[in-house]
Amino acid sequence: MENKTILSVKDLSVDFQVRGRQLKAIRHVSLDLRDQETLAIVGESGSGKSVLTKTFTGMLERNGRITNGTIQYEDKVLSDFKKDSDWNGIRGKGITTIFQDPMTSLDPIRTIGSQISEVVVKHQKKSPKEAKKIAIDLMERTGIPNAKERYNEYPFEYSGGMRQRIVIAVALACHPKILICDEPTTALDVTIQAQILELIKDLQKEYHFTTIFITHDLGVVASIADRIAVMYSGQIIELGTCDEIFYDPRHPYTWSLLSSLPQLATKDAGLYSIPGTPPSLYKDIEGDAFAPRNSVAMKIDFKKEPPMFRVSDTHWAKTWLLDPRAPKVEKPALIQNLHEHFVEMMKTEATMNFEEGGATID
Template sequence: MEKKTILKAENISVSFKVRNRELRAIRNVSLELKEQETLAIVGESGSGKSVLTKTFTGMLETNGEITSGTIEYAGKDLATLKKDEEWDGIRGKEIATIFQDPMTSLNPIKTIGSQISEVIIKHQGKSSKEAKQMAIDLMDRTGIPNAAKRYDEYPFQYSGGMRQRIVIAIALACRPKILICDEPTTALDVTIQAQILELIRELQEEYKFTTIFITHDLGVVASIADKVAVMYAGQIIETGTVEEIFYDPRHPYTWSLLSSLPQLGQKGDELYSVPGTPPSLYKEIKGDAFAPRSSYAMQIDFDSEPPMFQVTETHFAKTWLLDPRAPEVQKPEIIQGLHEKLVALTEAAEANNGGEVRV
């Protein structure tokens, strides 16, 4: 059965005023989010991933504004909301965010339990006694051992992984319909990363929320996403199911990201890195923003911005290589047969470790 659309952004542009100059952080982005799916937004730092999702919660910095477009959610256009009180029934309660560093989300001088309880009281209208029990239940549900005892402890008494679990508990205390995870595992070691990802997956299944996962780690994408949106220079340049993006990518920038997968590195060889640097978003970008860094660029890439071409019902890519008049090119050899390569790597890891490995 076709899933319902829960949020739809159309032609969103965002600009920031920086020292009397305009920085165009988001350039005409459209995005559709379905109920209970996990959408991963990937791209290099500065590509606009976090800025885009901040428009869904009214959390742009004071020098930033949405200059065009609409964001349809629950019968409202979120792009038109300006004041904090207009966001009160949405931010946190309907659309919640988990950030990269839990210490920026937690108050260091308040107990862990009180920070969860006050969210429950505010958004669910519970009494202090009810809120405390619900907070302990959430702590327990997110994997905090001896939750009742640790309710009165402070953030400094928790490890990084445990603090991130508390931030997840606080987000879930609002009972949101959309959970935005902004690089929530970047500061954690690999083992804890895997535990947090598994926790988010389990909680999504239980609470039936929709997830937007912001990351630059394609390994995370492979393990958690249903759909992927690839961002570059303030635009979505390719979108599709996780299988389409990994095994049938069409944009040269997506090819470069996949070529950078550490799993594909050969012993003794230098790991691939995307050449050059992203363009300045202070300047007007002409043509395909990735063209100066791409060995596949044609003259038209420097002259005209490509449209979003449709590959399948769910797969779209913004590249002139999909124009019927374009020459036929092969994607880089390192990502040809990527599925088979990743399966082989997984089987080798399982054989070495004697356990299950998920790629």
């Protein structure tokens, strides 16, 4: 049975006023978020990923405003909120965010434990003594060794990965229903990144929250996402299950993102990069925003914006290539056998790890 919709975005547009000019950051986005799922939002920098999710917590910059559409969370219409006080029951306990740099969320001159305890007191209505016990428990659950002894340490005494674990503990202290992870592992090395992703995945099973994972790297979300929304120039241009996006992508921009995966780089060809740059969002975009960078673009791509075509019950893509009248175009050879490539890559990694362990087979 499909989980219920916990948050629904309908035809949302967001504009920013920048030096007397209007920048259209989000352009008519619709999206339903399901209870306890993990939705990954991917796309290049500037595609609108963070701006979209900031509207869920009322954290748009002062020069930004919702110009069209609605955001409904449970029985509340968030897009109607006008004052900070309207958000008191939403931020934290309803929807909370983990940012890329943990030091933007932690107070450098207060102890780690006091920062977690404060949130427990506020959102769980516990006494200071109870809050301390819960804070230490959260530190242990998020993988902080010797949590009781480290309760009174300061953020500078923790590594980057450990600070990110503390930020996760602070977020969980709110008992959120939706956890937004805004590029939480970008600044971490690959090993720590994998640990944080696994931690979020495990905690989601334990605490039953919904996760939105924002990243520019499709490879990061391959093992944790249930569904993936691909954003480009302020729009969702493809939406589907993880398998559909990886193994049956339909939009040329999704093809390009997949082709850019570092795992697909070769000694001969190097790493693929998407040619050109995204269009200016100060101007009205005519046709498909990706058309100038698309080697298989048709004349109609430059003249008329495509609708969102249905590929399956769970898969949609905003490209004229899905129109019955369009010529048949194959996705790039580099990503045609992506499943087989990942299987082979995992076998190679397993072999290397085995050999590094010093084991031998007689």
